[in-house]
Amino acid sequence: MIKTVFLHADAPSKPAEGETCNGCGICCAAERCPVAWLFLPRNSESCAALQWDAEARRYHCGMVVHPADFLRWLPRRWEGQAGRWFAYRVAAGKGCDFGAVEVGDT
Numbered sequence: 001m002i003k004t005v006f007l008h009a010d011a012p013s014k015p016a017e018g019e020t021c022n023g024c025g026i027c028c029a030a031e032r033c034p035v036a037w038l039f040l041p042r043n044s045e046s047c048a049a050l051q052w053d054a055e056a057r058r059y060h061c062g063m064v065v066h067p068a069d070f071l072r073w074l075p076r077r078w079e080g081q082a083g084r085w086f087a088y089r090v091a092a093g094k095g096c097d098f099g100a101v102e103v104g105d106t
Contacts, residue, residue, distance in 0.1 A: 003030060005026060005029035005030050005046065006029070007024070007025050007026065007029055007059075008025075008052050008059075010057045011023070011024055011025055011052075011057075011058065011059060012024045012057070012058060014026045014096070014098070015096045016096065017095075017096050017097065017098070017099065018095045018096060018097075019095060019096050020093075020095060020096070021092070021093065021095065021096055022058065023053070023056070023058025023059045023060060024058070024059065025050055025052075025058075025059030026098060027096075027097075027098035028046065028047040028049075028050040028059065028061065029046045029047070029050060030045070030046070030098070031045055031046070032045060032046070032047050033047065033089075033090050034089065034090075035063050035086050035089050035090055036048070036049060036063070039063065039070070039071060040063075040070060047061075048062075048070070049061055049062035049063045049070050050062070051065070061086070061087075061090065061092065063083070063086040063090075064083045064086050064087045064090070064092055065083060066079065066083075067079055067082045067083050067086060068082075
């Protein structure tokens with residue numbers, strides 16, 4: 001099955017499996033992680049917390065950076081601790097674990 005995902009034109013290319021995450025966003029645009037399945041609305045296969053950072057020219061996980069923006073019940077004072085817990089649950093910073101993808105011209 002071929003799946004089409006749409007990403008920002010300035011997004012970096014997907015790194016090889018095992019290499020450091022570079023914020024390409026392909027994994028989150030293609031499928032939802034366990035954190036997204038548990039905590040975010042299921043209105044699409046892609047993650048609602050995938051956020052483009054124009055200054056850094058990369059994507060980041062909103063559940064890691066600003067979880068209170070997505071979890072209205074989460075007090076802002078717990079945001080740092082919650083973000084660290086979400087980062088641990090999605091293995092942020094542990095290297096790319098998203099398999100090979102086909103990239104084609106449109």
